[in-house]
Amino acid sequence: MEELDRQEILEDVSYLIEAKQAPKLRAIMLDAHPADIADLLVHLEGEHRHYLFDSLDLHTAADAILEVDESTRRELIQACDEHRLSVLVETMNSDDAADFVSELPPELAAKILKQIEPRESAEVRQLLAHEEDTAGGIMALELVAVDQERTVGEAINEIRKKAEEIETINHVYVVDNSRRLVGMVHLKQLILAEAYTPLSEIMNRDVISVQVGTDQEEVAKLVRKYDLLSVPVVDAQGRLAGRITYDDIVDVIQEEAQEDLARVAGVDENEEPREVSIFRICRLRLPWLIIGLIGEIIAAAVLTNFSTALDKVITLVFFIPIITAMGGNAGIQASAIVVRGLATGEIDFSDTLRRLGKEFRIAILNGFLCGLIIFIIVALGWKNPAIGLLIAASLTVVIMSASVVGGTVPLALKRFNVDPAIAIGPFITISNDILGLLIYMWIAMLFLDYL
Numbered sequence: 001m002e003e004l005d006r007q008e009i010l011e012d013v014s015y016l017i018e019a020k021q022a023p024k025l026r027a028i029m030l031d032a033h034p035a036d037i038a039d040l041l042v043h044l045e046g047e048h049r050h051y052l053f054d055s056l057d058l059h060t061a062a063d064a065i066l067e068v069d070e071s072t073r074r075e076l077i078q079a080c081d082e083h084r085l086s087v088l089v090e091t092m093n094s095d096d097a098a099d100f101v102s103e104l105p106p107e108l109a110a111k112i113l114k115q116i117e118p119r120e121s122a123e124v125r126q127l128l129a130h131e132e133d134t135a136g137g138i139m140a141l142e143l144v145a146v147d148q149e150r151t152v153g154e155a156i157n158e159i160r161k162k163a164e165e166i167e168t169i170n171h172v173y174v175v176d177n178s179r180r181l182v183g184m185v186h187l188k189q190l191i192l193a194e195a196y197t198p199l200s201e202i203m204n205r206d207v208i209s210v211q212v213g214t215d216q217e218e219v220a221k222l223v224r225k226y227d228l229l230s231v232p233v234v235d236a237q238g239r240l241a242g243r244i245t246y247d248d249i250v251d252v253i254q255e256e257a258q259e260d261l262a263r264v265a266g267v268d269e270n271e272e273p274r275e276v277s278i279f280r281i282c283r284l285r286l287p288w289l290i291i292g293l294i295g296e297i298i299a300a301a302v303l304t305n306f307s308t309a310l311d312k313v314i315t316l317v318f319f320i321p322i323i324t325a326m327g328g329n330a331g332i333q334a335s336a337i338v339v340r341g342l343a344t345g346e347i348d349f350s351d352t353l354r355r356l357g358k359e360f361r362i363a364i365l366n367g368f369l370c371g372l373i374i375f376i377i378v379a380l381g382w383k384n385p386a387i388g389l390l391i392a393a394s395l396t397v398v399i400m401s402a403s404v405v406g407g408t409v410p411l412a413l414k415r416f417n418v419d420p421a422i423a424i425g426p427f428i429t430i431s432n433d434i435l436g437l438l439i440y441m442w443i444a445m446l447f448l449d450y451l
Contacts, residue, residue, distance in 0.1 A: 010043055017048050022055040029060055038067030041076070050079050062091040066100065077104065086115040089124070093167065095140035095248065098127035127242075135219050136212030138252065139233045139242030142166045145173045146199060148182055153195030155185065170229045173240055174203045180238040181209060209234050212241055216252045223249045298434055315382065316444055319374075319391050320437070326370060326395060327402040327436035331428045334359050334406030339420050342410060359407035360400065367396035367403075386447070394443045398436040405431060 016025050029037055029052075037056070041049055041064060053061060053076055065076055065088065077085065085104075089097045089112055101109050101124055113121045123141050130136030142165055146155045155172050163169075172190065174183035183203030193202050209232045210219050219231060223246065231249075233242045371392035378388030406428055410420035 010040065013040055013052060014044070014048055017044075017051045022051075025052060025055040026057060029056055032060075034060065034063035035067050037064040041068050042072050050076070053079075058087055058091050062088045062096075066092070066096055070103070073103065082108070082111055082115065086112050090116045090120055093140055093142055094120075094123045094127060095138060095242075098124050098137075102128060102132065130212055133216045134212065135210045135214040135216065135231075135233045135244060136241065138216055138219075138248050139212070139244050140248075141242050143173060143232075143240075143243045144169060144171075145175050145179070145240055148174045148176055148198075148200045148203070150199055151195065152190055152193045152197045152199065152202070155199055156190055156195070159190075168245060172199075173232055173243070174199050175240055178237075179240055181207060181232055181234050181240045183207060184232070207232060210244075211236065217256055219244060220249050220252045220256070298430075315384070315387055316391075316440075319378075320440070322374070323391075323394060323398055323440045324433045324436050327398040327432040328429045330363065330366065330399045331402035331406035331432040334362075334403045335410050335420075335428050338407050338410040342414055342420050356404060356408055359403045363400040363403035364396075367399035370399060371396035390443060390447045394440045397443070398432075398439050401435055401439065402432045405435070 013025065013028075016028075037060065041053060044052060049072075053064070056064060065073055068076070080088075085108075089100060092100060097120070101112060104112065113124060116124075127137065127139070127141070142162070144155075144159055144162055144166065146158050150158075159169055159172065170187055172185045172187070173181060174185060176182050183199070183205045184207045185199055185203045189202050208222065208226055208228065210222065212233055212235055222228070223231060223244075229246050231244045232240060233244060235241050374395055375385075375388040375392035378391055379385040382388070409428065409431075413420045
């Protein structure tokens with residue numbers, strides 16, 4: 001929805017809301033995409049937002065509330081009574097219903113699960129039992145599974161029975177008597193095969209599947225690598241438990257990217273751009289600021305231990321920002337490449353030594369060139385080649401050390417099952433500030449008698 005069109009639509013919708021034309025709003029929204037309705041809900045304010053949402057039919061409302069941001073969804077949930085929330089949950093697919101219920105306050109979630117149909121309540125509870133960021137946590141239970149002894153015709157009949165329940169069907173999963181996954185048949189194969197053909201003759205036995213405990217990021221890598229439209233999920237015994245569709249994987253990719261970006265910025269990934277509570281935003285950001293403050297206090301303490309060098313050659317103080325900034329930049333460059341490689345599966349822990357060697361060679365070249373530039377500037381501008389040599393040597397060593405730290409810390413974090421994205425946040429910046437100052441001052445003390 002373009003900005004100009006959105007503004008015009010917002011004005012028209014606001015006019016209908018003010019005129020209390022709920023039937024007209026409902027009729028208009030029936031033809032709108034849930035994402036566009038969600039966009040309207042986000043940009044409407046207060047009572048207008050609530051009136052539009054209350055005007056939607058149940059299916060449209062259920063689709064739209066899943067598309068809005070968390071802050072808007074919380075507001076809409078607070079304005080709904082328990083009965084409407086229960087009906088909305090019953091309208092959703094199992095995976096969406098589980099995600100929605102997981103965001104509710106525990107007491108309210110328990111009440112909703114008691115009010116919805118027992119079968120649907122059991123499905124939601126089953127999905128909620130899995131870890132949120134695993135294959136079991138994002139899978140849907142709606143799928144078409146047929147016994148391997150059945151024919152193509154029987155499989156097509158099974159698809160017809162579940163057509164209303166399942167939004168998208170790309171494959172029929174083939175199972176044995178114990179519901180273990182033994183194969184898969186593409187929809188195209190079913191259409192082209194004769195009705196009496198046994199599924200065992202046309203099914204693909206080499207099925208790519210994941211277990212319920214597989215991390216969602218690993219599932220996303222698998223989908224990307226093999227260009228999959230959906231992934232079957234199995235339990236420890238190989239029994240078919242559910243499936244993950246491509247739209248869920250897109251959500252996972254977006255979620256992981258947002259988390260990584262938040263860590264790069266040194267903020268909490270739970271902070272919403274449209275969050276209105278100043279206190280909530282402060283609570284999310286303050287820990288990262290405190291971490292940064294502590295790191296810089298340590299850096300200041302490092303400087304106090306080298307006051308003799310600074311008192312004797314005050315020029316050294318002028319170049320402290322350059323040393324720390326260049327070290328931080330080099331460290332972030334190296335760590336960003338490694339984190340991206342780990343995220344895409346192009347780098348793993350076995351690459352540590354090779355990666356360390358590569359980063360060291362890159363750092364030597366970059367450090368030498370940057371050191372040469374600063375030496376020329378100081379030697380000519382300050383007429384002091386000795387200080388220029390000291391700063392150049394310090395900058396070279398700092399860039400080398402920062403690059404090595406930035407290239408290896410993410411690998412070490414990954415080895416201990418810690419998300420390496422945190423390495424390009426405050427951790428790399430603070431560590432390189434402290435390390436850079438230590439190197440700079442140590443070299444200065446060595447050269448102090450020659451300045």
